[in-house]
Amino acid sequence: MSDKKTERRDFLFTASYAVGAVGAAAVVWPLIDQMNPDASVxxxxxxxxxxxxxxxxxxxxxxxxxxxxxxxxxxxxxxxxxxxxxxxxxxxxxxxxxxxxxxxxxxxxxxxxxxxxxxxxxxxxxxxxxxxxxxxxxxxxxxxxxxxxxxxxxxxxxxxxxxxxxxxx
Known part of the structure; x- marks a missing residue:
C-alpha cells in the first residue's frame, strides 16, 4: 500500500509543478511580449x-x-x-x-x-x-x-x- 501512496504523491507533485510552470509562463509572457517593437517601428x-x-x-x-x-x-x-x-x-x-x-x-x-x-x-x-x-x-x-x-x-x-x-x- 505504501507503493500506491508514493505513486499518488509523485503524480500530485508532478501535476502541481506542471500547473505552476504553466501559470508562471502565463504571467511572464505579457512582460516579454511588450518588449517587442510595435507596428510603427x-x-x-x-x-x-x-x-x-x-x-x-x-x-x-x-x-x-x-x-x-x-x-x-x-x-x-x-x-x-x-x-x-x-x-x-x-x-x-x-x-x-x-x-x-x-x-x-x-x-x-x-x-x-x-x-x-x-x-x-x-x-x-x-x-x-x-x-x-x-x-x-x-x-x-x-x-x-x-x-x-x-x-x-x-x-x-x-x-x-x-x-x-x-x-x-
Missing part, C-alpha cells in the same frame, strides 16, 4: 524606393531609419574607375563587386565614418563624395581614399524588388 525597418526616374550619373538621397541613404546610378566610366582601383591603395580594402550587387547601382548610408557628417556628392579628389567636416574623400564606390575616416561608407542590406524598385532593410 517595424514599418521603419525597411523602405521601398522607386528608382525609375534616376538617370545615369545621378544620385538620390532617401531617409531610412532616420539616416540618409545615397542611391547612385553609376556611369560606365564610374564603374570601370571603381573596379580598376588596386586593393593596396585603399585604407579599408573592399572590392567594388562586393559593395554593389548590380554594378550600375550603388546603395550606401550617406554618413561619413569619421564623425557621422553627411558627405557631399560629386566632390573630392576621387569624383565620389567629400565630407567637408574634416576632409574625408570617398571614391565612386564609397570607399575611403583620403582623410581621417577609418572605414568605407556602409552598405545597408538591400535587394532589387523589380527593375524600378529597391527595398532597403
Amino acid at each position: 517595424k514599418a521603419l525597418a525597411s523602405t521601398e524606393v522607386d528608382i525609375s526616374s534616376v538617370k545615369r550619373g545621378n544620385t538620390i538621397t532617401v531617409l531610412w531609419r532616420g539616416k540618409p541613404v545615397f542611391i547612385r546610378r553609376r556611369t560606365e566610366e564610374e564603374i570601370k574607375e571603381a573596379r580598376s582601383v588596386k586593393m593596396e591603395d585603399l585604407i579599408h580594402p573592399e572590392k567594388d563587386e562586393d559593395r554593389a550587387k548590380n554594378p550600375e547601382w550603388l546603395v550606401m548610408l550617406g554618413v561619413c565614418t569619421h564623425l557621422g557628417c553627411v558627405p557631399l556628392n560629386d566632390k573630392g579628389d576621387y569624383d565620389g563624395w567629400f565630407c567637408p567636416c574634416h576632409g574625408s574623400h570617398y571614391d565612386t564606390s564609397g570607399r575611403i581614399r583620403k582623410g581621417p575616416a577609418p572605414l568605407n561608407m556602409e552598405v545597408p542590406k538591400y535587394e532589387f524588388v523589380n527593375a524600378n524598385t529597391i527595398k532597403i532593410g
Whole structure:
C-alpha cells in the first residue's frame, strides 16, 4: 500500500509543478511580449524606393531609419574607375563587386565614418563624395581614399524588388 501512496504523491507533485510552470509562463509572457517593437517601428525597418526616374550619373538621397541613404546610378566610366582601383591603395580594402550587387547601382548610408557628417556628392579628389567636416574623400564606390575616416561608407542590406524598385532593410 505504501507503493500506491508514493505513486499518488509523485503524480500530485508532478501535476502541481506542471500547473505552476504553466501559470508562471502565463504571467511572464505579457512582460516579454511588450518588449517587442510595435507596428510603427517595424514599418521603419525597411523602405521601398522607386528608382525609375534616376538617370545615369545621378544620385538620390532617401531617409531610412532616420539616416540618409545615397542611391547612385553609376556611369560606365564610374564603374570601370571603381573596379580598376588596386586593393593596396585603399585604407579599408573592399572590392567594388562586393559593395554593389548590380554594378550600375550603388546603395550606401550617406554618413561619413569619421564623425557621422553627411558627405557631399560629386566632390573630392576621387569624383565620389567629400565630407567637408574634416576632409574625408570617398571614391565612386564609397570607399575611403583620403582623410581621417577609418572605414568605407556602409552598405545597408538591400535587394532589387523589380527593375524600378529597391527595398532597403
